[in-house]
Amino acid sequence: MSERTAIVFPGMGPSSFADVGRYMVVDPYARARLAEASGVLGYDLLDRFYDSTDEYSTYHQLAFVVNSTALADRAERELGERPGICTGPSFGQKAAAAYVGSLSFADVLRLTAEWAELEQEYFRTEHRDVVTQTVTRVPEEPFAEFLAGLSDRGEYHDLSGRLDDGFLMVSVREPVLDELKAAVSAMGGYSMQTMRPPVHAAAFGALRLRAELEVLDRYDVGAPRLTLINDSDGSIVRTGEGMRAMLLDTFDRPIDWPAVTGTLHDLGVDRLVITGPDNLFGRLDRTKKNFDVLAVDPKGVARGLFVPGARP
Structure with missing residues (x-):
């Protein structure tokens, strides 16, 4: 062994x-x-x-x-x-x-x-509108600010995985998914796989x-x-x-x-x-x-x- x-x-x-x-x-x-x-x-x-x-x-x-x-x-x-x-x-x-x-x-x-x-x-029947999105090359502080902005609006989000530096899995409601992808792109990052059903979320x-x-x-x-x-x-x-x-x-x-x-x-x-x-x-x-x-x-x-x- x-x-x-x-x-x-x-x-x-x-x-x-x-x-x-x-x-x-x-x-x-x-x-x-x-x-x-x-x-x-x-x-x-x-x-x-x-x-x-x-x-x-x-x-x-x-x-x-x-x-x-x-x-x-x-x-x-x-x-x-x-x-x-x-x-x-x-x-x-x-x-x-x-x-x-x-x-x-x-x-x-x-x-x-x-x-x-x-x-x-x-x-x-539960969380039917929630997906888990994998994103990469996202800078830590700007991305944290984006998520804080979702929280300020009362919008749901959960961290579902930390894979590497700037490489994360985030669960959000599907109506917010395009906004998330646009924000990631504006930060110089990339959106990858979208998972339905979602995974690994505190909710x-x-x-x-x-x-x-x-x-x-x-x-x-x-x-x-x-x-x-x-x-x-x-x-x-x-x-x-x-x-x-x-x-x-x-x-x-x-x-x-x-x-x-x-x-x-x-x-x-x-x-x-x-x-x-x-x-x-x-x-x-x-x-x-x-x-x-x-x-x-x-x-x-x-x-x-x-x-x-x-x-x-």
Whole structure:
């Protein structure tokens, strides 16, 4: 086990069947996990995933967990070592929970499906006009002034994530979205992905409570067997209760990647193995400047491009 290598399960990036379907069919690690998942769920996940058009559907989420876990299986075996440290920003928490042994892979699949259905039900009636916008290259003080101006008008906003310097996720009402984008552009920044439904916002405390009482309380969540870093504050999760809290925090606390990378650096980690479809965390300046990055992703594996020790 290597304490200088950390495994990172990324948050959900674009991963439609067109993006990852070939990988799921040809890779033996993916086929094994897919068969296991279909047995647990009681239906053919690949078929359901193929037919699904919503990029955040239950089946897309389940496929993402399957692929991230299968890529971790491949990376561990081909590298010949097991990373001793783990983190899973945003949706990556789910695969991370299985990897560190706090939940079985089967229970992670069940939990993922149940939470996906609960979120879909919740956002059909609550916060229907809220979206989460990712913005980059925004100067700190002018952007803070813009948000303060929204507050002065009684306009809702929440910080949903801090990814890097000037790289943020912000939740606002959709009628304010064009104003937000215009302000970011005027500051010299860029607006990127708009997420519907929104994520990681303090306003979603009721969703967190339902996720706990209606779903998570039925699962036995154990203490991590590896060093696990909390994606909301960079702390080390040591107990089953700490793991439960981290999983629930994803509903109403912003992710903090700078805090996570700070802890990784303090622990002496110098290489990150990112296992999953990812077009964000491995490319952030804070990631690239501080670590050697090995990206183990479906497209690369399907094309035979996974080479241990290579950099993306």
